[in-house]
Amino acid sequence: MSPVEESERPYLRVAAAIRHRITSGALRPGDRVPSTRQVVRDFGVAMATATRALAVLRDEGLVVTRPGSGTVVRAPEPPARRAGRPPDRALTTERIVATGIAVADAEGLDAVSMRRLAAELGVGPMSLYRHLSGREELEHLLVRAVFRAHRLPDPGPPGWRAKLELVSRVEWAAYRRHPWLPELISLTRPLLAPEAMAHTEWTLRALDGLPLTSIEKTREALTLPAIVRGLAATAAAEMRAERETGMANDQWWVTLDDEVRALMASGRYPRLAAVAPEGVQDLDALLDHAVTRHLDGLAARLARSTPEP
Structure with a gap:
């Protein structure tokens, strides 16, 4: 199939249109892209075509699907860390917990391990045990941190x-x-x-x-x-x-x-x-x-x- 014929495929045309919105800045990181149902309505294509178009953008790393938010524009990758590890004195329990929350939010609780957090923080795994006794205490601190960030007002609304x-x-x-x-x-x-x-x-x-x-x-x-x-x-x-x-x-x-x-x-x-x-x-x-x-x-x-x- 020639490049012209390939580019005329409906799912590629839809993907190109949404890609342009992303690269032009009309859709920014975190913004929702059209759902498959919305693509069907807006572009007049079949559901399978809409699904395939979004799959193309996902494979290109332009969008990511998040439950509760739908498919959103993916944020750019952070710059690579500099070689070498910061001194252990820079490590705190608060940093460990914040990193644990970030990993869990992005990949689920199963992805949170002491080894993974050590890699994210750029320290040796054993350094974490100077601040935490292990996974059980870490999970306890994760819960405390989330509820601390979602305090209730005092006294609250009437009634x-x-x-x-x-x-x-x-x-x-x-x-x-x-x-x-x-x-x-x-x-x-x-x-x-x-x-x-x-x-x-x-x-x-x-x-x-x-x-x-x-x-x-x-x-x-x-x-x-x-x-x-x-x-x-x-x-x-x-x-x-x-x-x-x-x-x-x-x-x-x-x-x-x-x-x-x-x-x-x-x-x-x-x-x-x-x-x-x-x-x-x-x-x-x-x-x-x-x-x-x-x-x-x-x-x-x-x-x-x-x-x-």
Whole structure:
């Protein structure tokens, strides 16, 4: 095939158009590029063509897919480190933790090891053990650092409902920014992290004065964050799947397109066939729905005014 014929392929034309937006500065590092569905609408091409066009840009290193953010323009590679290692006295626990968070955010918690952090920091692996006892302490400090960066205001907005909505949003923001965090949060075996415990204390304080038993208040302080963490764990699982398969969520659905169409056309799932895809894939909207409905139920319980036995 001649170069002219090759360049006329639809997916290459689409890739060239988006590439021009990136190289011209119209799309900057971190900006979202058109999704496959948007490419289909904007360029009038098939879903498979749109998927292939974005794959070309991904292979070129111009874009990267991030769960929760979609496909975004990739930041330029940082300059190579100078040869030689800085003296160990330049190493601090804070630097180690910040580096651990950066690696976990980019590649997942499995990528965080003492050896990897030592390489990132340009020090010998044993240098880290002068500041940390090992992986367990590191994970504990990662959790503390994230919750420290997501403090709750004192006293917070007026009213129990506004307060519970706020704590849910703050924790959701922490999970979305750090998708590995749900792996380190447990309801039954929680880390004794003061910054995380402060969130529970703040939630319980929001329930002060309400006609609820102590057991109800305890369950409320556990149930609401469990809802948030559960949806965040779904997002984290999607991120792992993308890393392991190299396939974004919309690409994965494309591979199942024929099978999905056949199942929906069978007539056995009329209600599923009518489900809007955006109602399933928009986790932020699902979080809003879950928190709102949960708090509606609590409001109805409070309207009965007397505590349950």
